Amino acid sequence: MNCYEHPIQPAVAQCPDCGKGLCAECASVYSIPICKSCNRKRISAEKSGIIKELLLTFGIGILLAVPFARWTNEGLSFDLVYNVISYGIPIYVFSGIVPGWKTLTNLTPRVFLFLPIIGWVIYFIIKLCLSICIGLVMLPVRTVRNISRLIALQKIKA
Template sequence: MTHKVWKELILTFGFGITLTMLLSQSRAINTQLSSTSTVSLQLAMFYVYSGLVAGWLTLSKITPRIFLILPLIGWVFYFAIKLTLSMWIGVVMLPVRTFGNVRTLLRMRE
């Protein structure tokens, strides 16, 4: 159980850090904004990108298994919709899942 919790935490925040680093470097935000605005934007990007994993995992728990027999175009639509929903649901579920994971780790340590 501990391994699963650590894996989710590392995946969640690793994904957020990686995407934030890659996408903030590819955009010219450093030259157009002040340093305070740049840091604020990067923190917001980190939160949303980390939330993608939390949203994806939450949606995976409630997605019916009927989608296993979709044609190829159905899979494209399915993943596009799931990615979009993951972003929005992840903003809410990131603190919920993180708090739950940290609480689980603390309980296992006792």
């Protein structure tokens, strides 16, 4: 088999995604031997995943926080500072659900597969409560990590 990009050169590696042959020069371009088109697809998929997580995180935060803040602030002052605090804190708290949930999913083993339906309901409620608590810490951590990874992906030559 010869290299996909350089048909004269013999292939020394194969792209793990598509199986194209890669010569020594093409195989050493990236940290793993992968063709340029598959690398672009991986970068695009990673960017898309990060953007989806950020939209989901803050979308859920805003979607849950705004009705909650309106419900808890009925008949109260409309001072700007008060509104920023009364809407900002619930948005932060509810935005932490997704990062907390993802962190717990990475930490908890998959041993709960045998639970009956009531066990799943209890597990879900406990995990949701823990997600809110852990999300308070993990929201800024995951957000900064995701944004810095997006910036790094933008700099990669595809």
